[in-house]
Amino acid sequence: MQEFDLVVVGAGIVGASVTWHAAQRGLRVAVVDGIGPAAGASGASDGAVSVASKREGILADVAYESLGYCKELAKRNGPLAGIFQVRPSYFVATDEAEEGALDALAVKLQTLGNEVKVVADLPNHKAVALGFGSEVRRLLKLDGEGHMLGYGATQAYLRASGAAFFWRDAVIGIAEGVSSVTVQCRSGKLRARAVVCATGLQTLNLFESLPIFPRAGQLIITDQGRLNERTLEGAVTAGSYLISKQLVKNATPAPPVVIDPLETGQYLIGSTREPHGRSDFTDVSVIRNLIRQAVKIYPALKNRRVIRTFTGVRAAVADGLPIVGLMPQHRRTWIASGFEGDGICLSAWAGRAVCDAIFDKSTGVMDAFSPNRFQEMSEVV
Amino acid sequence: MSQFFWNDEPVRFTENDTVATALFHHGVSNFSRSKDGRPNYIFCGIGQCQSCLVRKESGESVEACLSSCAENARFYSSDCGGPVHEQ
């Protein structure tokens, strides 16, 4: 039996952020994962750290706060130095519905603050002059958003934490006692003051009643272009992507494309939201649609090759909000899961908020994400 | 004898050649013009290693070892971007 102050189950980006924040307080932390760092969605995602793509309301508010906090953590000697970069971000419309989404985006940003600003609102001919496709009706350029690859950030938080790692080690059970909680792993027992389950879809293995379900998304990696080729300075998001993140179930006519330029000169192109959890699933017709739309938006892509596709599986929640807080009927077991593709952006906030809640007993805005909300719902029913 | 162009330089080929074998016999010993140190020449010869990539006139990348030669076709070094490594 090993003793710690905190055990974190799940070495994705949220778990890694919780780990680092706890270690910052001088606490002894253990991180357990069935495979290893970023084995789930954190390792199969794009790198956009975007407030613009968040649904307005509490999610956009928290994302805004988290983005600002990322910038602090990315300063020299911070855990995200060299991992998180501020980059311009672009939002495009190729049809009327998408233009509507851009309008809504501009309004949302105005209510948030000065961290993220629209610095250019370009009509078709100006967008084309920048290299965008002739069907792009409107282009918004934002300053203040950022980029951070999930697995890089996960690794960075973990390395800076000095925590004890238990990889390839599944958690079999959690048992709360009077003054501690015991986490039963395949390799042995870990005892701590508290445990945080940042376990994405695997959360269902521990708490099967939580309304978490999988949403898969296919992603594409291209090869590199020529040396000195003009590339995008930041990610391009289609208006239809913003539409697809609303809770309204309308099918969007245009595929919800994100074009993410990587440091290597490759492009990462995503994605879809498919109602299954199969990370081994690839559908060429879906890939082809994403590619066609991406080329429509940024024609320079047509000379690239797709070298690989992969599928990331997000942990989604029925009401579209992550689940962060103390588990009902528990005193030492916390949950931070269900971020559905927003985990990278929200991880900075989540790590700090969870530790504040556990060790300072201060929860604040985290209450909106509490798993108690499902309790109340089921009581009503 | 026919010819195609490699970086705008004429290269002869017979009807038995692929772009790779024609360049090989022409004396080209490296397809790359950049210094980034990554291999850019024939290695596996069967389209798997992706070392022999060259560009068609259209801008697309192709494996030289799988490309047949055509009269007056134009092929170029890939000049691929990416991080530069010291060797």
Add this chain to the structure above:
Amino acid sequence: MSSDSVDSCDVLVVGGGVAGMSAACKLAEWGLRVQIVEQAPTLGGAVLRRAQKGQNSKLNGVHEPIWRDLMARFDRVRKLISVSICTTYTGTDSTGEIVITNTSTSTSVRLRPKAIIVATGASERVRPRLGWHLPGVMTAGALQVILKTSLRAPKKRVLLAGSGPLLLAVAAQLTRLGNPPLAVIEEARPFRKFWRALSLPAGYLLEAANYMMILKVAGVPILQGRFISRIEQYAGGLRVSITGEDQLCFETDFLALHDGIAKNSYGMRPGGMPIWYEAGDCALGLGARASRAHGEAVAIEVIKQLRVCPVESVEMKVRTKVLLDVLSREMAAQSTLAEIYSVDEQSVLDELPHEVIICRCENKSLSDLYDLGSDPTNREIRLNGRFAMGACQGRFCAHWINMLRKKAGTAEGDRLIGSHWPIKPISIQALMHESDHASSTERECSD
């Protein structure tokens, strides 16, 4: 058949080499419509590569009669077989859809045949060595393709090194074309196991004797028990340092390496449809005779599964037995060859200098791998180390990474390489520009 849509084929055969042609002929003989796709501009594969004119390249040696036999059978059923050259199989997705691309026209075709036989031939194993990433270093197989396709030897110096009978074959082919190599540097000591070699089938021994005669007459030294310690650029060419029982140095223009045959199993097994098999060297790595037999054996399985012949057909049972006998004989022969040519690769790997490049595509060295810690997960190796993430998707580095971390042959080792479509890079132009039929090349199949 050539004017029909490709989609109307019953079986897709990937690869126009011995196994693919053997399978295709058998399938067509049973009335099935077959589409063959071949990625290169000519047929024949590694063993029996044709020159463009469809000629025997004269370097195909003892196996050439196999091709003549296959061509004769092909002629009788050509109405049912469509052949597309410069056409690459990019894989099968999770819905069972297959995409093939024509690299000349940059178009793609999607198809849903009832069955697919992947006969893409063997890959070569080439072990990382210090300086192996330098231009001028290639595989022995690549050199063989150059010789067989272009029918010309380079006018420059060539050195062959590594381990395996292919080195002798390629050395002999170079010699026959007028440019004998500087030497053959063989890591194993096959001549010491001469007595084991006597148990090989006569055909193998004759082939070997033929090669060695050619090399002896040309004065090409075959040095055994020697290893390359370093490859460097020198005076416009390469300087290759050799260790073993002595220290040697060769100055050469080209270095052809070979460390054995690898299976080429990058295809995907979709759940259920279509019926999916691998045939020939990509699955077995046993050479031409086995490939012909295996191609036919696999075709018989497909014929049975498509209910074209009764599963209990006596004729098929008898034939299958004959083919399986061929395969077991070849397997025994390969096993003997492996013994004769055995090299302690694990020791060599464990002593590799840390500067050696392991992942050629992404320029990642052994020290980059060691930086990941003592037991990195597959994700860490790929995402943080950037190994197996480049254009070749781990084909040339994954095996060695698994050996270095002692996970070769394990499930975790196998998963270092992803298995999503596409199995090799596909041009975005081709993906976007669909055609409804592959272009056929009847001319290709006349000898």
